[in-house]
Amino acid sequence: MGAGHAHPLHLDRPSPVHRLAPEVKIAATLLFTIVVVATPREEFWAFGGYAVLLAVVAAVARVPGNWLLKRASIELPLVLLAIALPFAGHGERVTWLGMSLSVDGLYGAWNIFAKGTLGVVASLLLAASTTMRDLILGLDRLRCPAVFTQIATFMLRYLDILADDARRMRVARLSRGYDPRFLWQVKAFAVSVGSLFLRAYERGERVYLAMVSRGYDGRLPRAGRDKATPRQWVQSAALPVAAAAIAVMAS
Amino acid sequence: MQVQAMHIANGIVDGPVSAMFAVFAALALAFCVWRARADLDDRLAPMAGLVAAFIFAVQMLNFQVLPGVSGHLLGGALAVVLVGPWVGALCVSTVLIVQCLLFADGGLTALGLNITNMALIGTAAGYLLVAALMRLLPKTPAGVGATAFVASVIGVVLASQGFVFEYWLGGTTHLSLATVSGTMAGVHVLIGIGEGLIAATTVATVARVRPDLVYALRRFRPAAPAPKPVPVKEPAA
Numbered sequence: 001m002g003a004g005h006a007h008p009l010h011l012d013r014p015s016p017v018h019r020l021a022p023e024v025k026i027a028a029t030l031l032f033t034i035v036v037v038a039t040p041r042e043e044f045w046a047f048g049g050y051a052v053l054l055a056v057v058a059a060v061a062r063v064p065g066n067w068l069l070k071r072a073s074i075e076l077p078l079v080l081l082a083i084a085l086p087f088a089g090h091g092e093r094v095t096w097l098g099m100s101l102s103v104d105g106l107y108g109a110w111n112i113f114a115k116g117t118l119g120v121v122a123s124l125l126l127a128a129s130t131t132m133r134d135l136i137l138g139l140d141r142l143r144c145p146a147v148f149t150q151i152a153t154f155m156l157r158y159l160d161i162l163a164d165d166a167r168r169m170r171v172a173r174l175s176r177g178y179d180p181r182f183l184w185q186v187k188a189f190a191v192s193v194g195s196l197f198l199r200a201y202e203r204g205e206r207v208y209l210a211m212v213s214r215g216y217d218g219r220l221p222r223a224g225r226d227k228a229t230p231r232q233w234v235q236s237a238a239l240p241v242a243a244a245a246i247a248v249m250a251s
Numbered sequence: 252m253q254v255q256a257m258h259i260a261n262g263i264v265d266g267p268v269s270a271m272f273a274v275f276a277a278l279a280l281a282f283c284v285w286r287a288r289a290d291l292d293d294r295l296a297p298m299a300g301l302v303a304a305f306i307f308a309v310q311m312l313n314f315q316v317l318p319g320v321s322g323h324l325l326g327g328a329l330a331v332v333l334v335g336p337w338v339g340a341l342c343v344s345t346v347l348i349v350q351c352l353l354f355a356d357g358g359l360t361a362l363g364l365n366i367t368n369m370a371l372i373g374t375a376a377g378y379l380l381v382a383a384l385m386r387l388l389p390k391t392p393a394g395v396g397a398t399a400f401v402a403s404v405i406g407v408v409l410a411s412q413g414f415v416f417e418y419w420l421g422g423t424t425h426l427s428l429a430t431v432s433g434t435m436a437g438v439h440v441l442i443g444i445g446e447g448l449i450a451a452t453t454v455a456t457v458a459r460v461r462p463d464l465v466y467a468l469r470r471f472r473p474a475a476p477a478p479k480p481v482p483v484k485e486p487a488a
Contacts, residue, residue: 009354026352033359038266074356075260085426115262116358123355135352147284147295151345154300155307162301162308190449193312193324194456197305197333201464204301208294217293 009071009127016235017061018129021228022138024236029126031240036118039247041111046250047118053242054121063128068121075120082109082116132156141227158203166196258350258357259364259414266360268421273363279371280344287337295338302334303342310346325442327373327410328403329450332395333457335466336378343370368413377406381467395467396455403447404440411439 012018017025032050039046058068085105130138136156140149169192173179178188208216291298306326330339344366350356357365380402388394415432458465 030359033261034266037261037269037358037360071355074354112260112262116260119261119358119360120355123351123359127353127355132353145281145284147341148345148348150296151299151303151341152349154297155303155342155345155349158301158304159307162304163311166308166312186448187452189312190452191456193309193329193449194453194460196308197329197453197457198461198464200301200305200308201298201333201461204294204298207301208297211297 009124010131011063011067011128013062013129015060015062015129017057017125020129020232020236021141022130022134023141024228024232025126025130026135026138026142028236028239029122032122032243033119035240035243035247036115036122039250041107041114043247043250046246047114049246049250050118050243053239053246054118054125057125057239058121061125061129063125067128068124071124072117072120075116079113079116082112085109085112154207158200158207161203162196162200165199166192169195258347259361259368259417261358261360263358263422264361264364264417265421268417269360269364271363272367272417273360276344276363276366276371280341280366283337283340283344287341290335290338299334299338299341299345302330302338303345306330306342307346307349324449325369325373325407325446326450327369328377328399328406328446329453331374331377331402331406332381332399332450332454332467333465336374339378340370340374343374364414364417367417368410372413373406373410376409377402380405385467390468392455392458392462395458395465396451398467399454400447400451403450404443407443407446408436408439411435 032053036047036050039050055065058065085102085108087101087105133156136149136153139152140146173188173192287299288295306329309324309326309329312324327339327343330342333339334342347357347365347370348362351359351362351365381398384398384401385394388397412432412435415428415435418431419428454465454467458468462468
């Protein structure tokens, strides 16, 4: 556990994007995604422009392209859905390579593919350049209700511990010669999920008592790190503003 | 192949409908926070945090369904039976928000939709079933297990129909609604049965060891009798 709590998508690089305060990055990602989703699907050029913008951000953040591609495979189920759409769609149809494809389905597939991919890449860039702790700090500064940031803080802090608990239980089971791996052996899996819950809940009670005995009264002390400067807000506003400019020009 | 939990991505449902559901989800979660505080008062943050970490950890555990196909638990109905609807909905939403921001799973603009389906509809349906079934079934580990099974199957299927409803309101493509609804229901009945089997065994395990922790059972436990005043003998004068 000494290895810090970096999440699997974080890429530690010395780049200007990494140094930006987290709240400006969250705001910029959200605004950019909203502009992308609001763009009509017929504006092919606009989507190309957005992709170029993201490529520039990735280059400044020193996030390699194939790293992004590999992580973007999370949207693969959606791509499969998008491929099915032209065949399943209704309305006017065109014939291409002997296949009858629905025009509306083609547009729909393009829409889902383009907006989905741009959204995933934008989120990946945010995740790659922001640590977990900074992200929560950013949400807190964006006036996200404290209940949520606190629950999320505890969740991320204890996630690794619980995952390790689960791993230890699995190792214990394996070393006793039992390796449930098929549907009819699911009981062993479920029982260990049950004991994982017990361990988590009892740990929660202990953590709460430990906190109360150290003076917890329902609020956590704020971690101090430099707030975003106006200059940082301007820098990160470049992404959504450029996207909005592209959207306006294309329409 | 690995079966992934499919969260709605950007661009499947149009902007206005997404915004509408984001507002709806925010209001509903505010209500959940208020009710969850009544359950846990200042224990809310640490306890809900640990339960959310549990749900997250459970989603990372894969088990093999058939050779080559593995799945994982979604944990919504499990949370409802174990910690109640308010804390459960809060925990599942926190998991969804973090998955969206840190793991790029599910679109940022579709967050309201995902929270509505998985954290609100799934939990609400699950909890109504739990409340109804626990009146009929015996308050034993087996009874709670059966409740968890039914709540999981129906909760998961209804959550998938939540997507169909959103798609009907603002889908960006024009697929026939019956096809979408049928496909979603069919796939999710299968997911729900797997989910239900595991949730049932899990809940039964917890109910055997610490029945006091199972929210669904706690409601029916008689309140601890008030301590009897010990008669104090007046010292003889």
